[in-house]
Amino acid sequence: RRSKQITTDEFVTNILAGNITYLSRAITLVESTNVNHQKQATEIIERCLPHANKSIRIGITGVPGVGKSTFIEAFGKHVTSLGKKVAVLAVDPSSSVNKGSILGDKTRMEELVTDKNAFIRPSPSGTSLGGVAQKTRESIILCEAAGFDTIIIETVGVGQSETAVHSMVDFFLLLKLAGAGDELQGIKRGIIEMADAIVINKADGDNEKNAKIAKVAFTRALHLYPPKESGWLPKVETASALTNDNIDKVFSMIAEYFTTVTTSGYFQQKRNEQNKYWLLETINLQLKNNFFGRDVVKNQLEKEIKNLENGKTTPFNAAKNLLDL
Ligand code: GDP
Missing domain, CATH: 3.40.50.300 (P-loop containing nucleotide triphosphate hydrolases)
Known part of the structure; x- marks a missing residue:
């Protein structure tokens, strides 16, 4: 499999040449949850961006x-x-x-x-x-x-x-x-x-x-x-x-x-605003994923929900406990 791996250079050259097969594969990398795929996808996107x-x-x-x-x-x-x-x-x-x-x-x-x-x-x-x-x-x-x-x-x-x-x-x-x-x-x-x-x-x-x-x-x-x-x-x-x-x-x-x-000039203004929106949106998403993805949070979340059901805590306190982790 390693020998078949497409380099970032190859990806970029072929995408810029309009090669749909490479475009398709690059999108597959974008969509992948594999960390290495994501890393390469980011490199490809960065180099494609000026074009x-x-x-x-x-x-x-x-x-x-x-x-x-x-x-x-x-x-x-x-x-x-x-x-x-x-x-x-x-x-x-x-x-x-x-x-x-x-x-x-x-x-x-x-x-x-x-x-x-x-x-x-x-x-x-x-x-x-x-x-x-x-x-x-x-x-x-x-x-x-x-x-x-x-x-x-x-x-x-x-x-x-x-x-x-x-x-x-x-x-x-x-x-x-x-x-x-x-x-x-x-x-x-x-x-x-x-x-x-x-x-x-x-x-x-x-x-x-x-x-x-x-x-x-x-x-x-x-x-x-x-x-x-x-x-x-x-x-x-x-x-x-x-x-x-x-x-x-x-x-x-x-x-x-x-x-x-x-x-x-509205065209560029709108695109700039959209970029800003997606910057913040990406941060939100990443923070949320990082937070909820942690085992310690997952465990405590379960406990806090039980405590809520039993009337032992309030949503505000439960949230504070979780965020303090
Ligand atoms: P989608 O679910 O919004 O993607 O809708 P589709 O494109 O699958 O179309 C749903 C149905 O409406 C299909 O049976 C199409 O053939 C029919 N259809 C779509 N556009 C037109 C149209 O302009 N005129 C007529 N009469 N039927 C259409």
Whole structure:
């Protein structure tokens, strides 16, 4: 096994040359819990970093069944048809629990998978969202170093993962369906506030009319929110991932956003803020892991919980005892 080990030099040279096999293996190192793998992953990322960043990072979220994978396939194919390179990554903290995770299914995005200018990677597995998101963030850097100029991060719109994805992308797109008139009730305020665009998918056949009505309703609703720091007015569009209708329009909209925020300087400002956020987030994560990973803490924690149950201590005292260790 030793003789086959790939050196950091080899990794970096091949990733920078756009070699997908090496990119894939490097991401495997990023995702590994093995200390040596992590050490090498860190070295690779550090050396790739100066070559990253020349991309647009797009977050795509929506409830299961809204058409995320169909949309990403259609969108991704459009991107590669423009001579660009697209990488699709995912953040799905549930993927370690239920194996039927997003992107885990090989039959998804069948056409995009065979496109040589596309790279698709399922969500890393992990128990904590922070850990999963951290790995995805590092993988973004490697993809960018490998020449991927369009990065798509997919996440299921059911929990906290949207916030994690929002904090690693430049543009956040919410996929919706036209419902029976109550479109706005089902959406959490927080997600709407994060969205730079809402795309009403499945705007085809009998659905088209309802989609147009939903577009008006969403547009109106978005206008009720205070203006975004980016100066960008969130847009609503209808599209069909099945017939490709308006997929090009969604791309042009994102391109317009990109031009707007690079000109205003907001693009770099946001990335700087995100870097700061992830610095602190990484420290939090590491401190937590170090703390809870210690045997002495694990043992005492059990005791303190028993004491709590028996009314012998208070949460505050128990926490103090543990932290004093
Ligand atoms: P995901 O769970 O969000 O990834 O959704 P999928 O991409 O797996 O799509 C769920 C179902 O909706 C599949 O049967 C798709 O064929 C269908 N679908 C996706 N996009 C469209 C669309 O634009 N129009 C129509 N009519 N069906 C679609």
